[in-house]
Amino acid sequence: AKGCDHKGVGVHELGHTIGFLHEHNRSDRDTYLIIYWLNIYEGMAPQFTILDAHQNIIYIKFDHDSI
Numbered sequence: 001a002k003g004c005d006h007k008g009v010g011v012h013e014l015g016h017t018i019g020f021l022h023e024h025n026r027s028d029r030d031t032y033l034i035i036y037w038l039n040i041y042e043g044m045a046p047q048f049t050i051l052d053a054h055q056n057i058i059y060i061k062f063d064h065d066s067i
Contacts, residue, residue: 021051021055021056022047023062023063024048025048025049025050025051026050026051026056026062027050027051027052027053027055027056028053028056028062029050030050031062032062032064035048
């Protein structure tokens with residue numbers, strides 16, 4: 001797939017494999033982030049779905065330095 005030849009993509013997907021989720025999907029996301037919905041590409045809004053609190057399986061503080 002497009003972009004999969006970059007090392008960063010593999011590292012990103014490996015993170016998912018060991019249980020890391022996207023910071024912008026955390027149940028407490030709106031405490032830390034403002035999502036500017038008009039800037040989200042058409043069809044990409046589902047990528048910003050907030051997870052239920054029990055789905056925050058990595059119980060660490062919000063990572064402000066996450067990209």
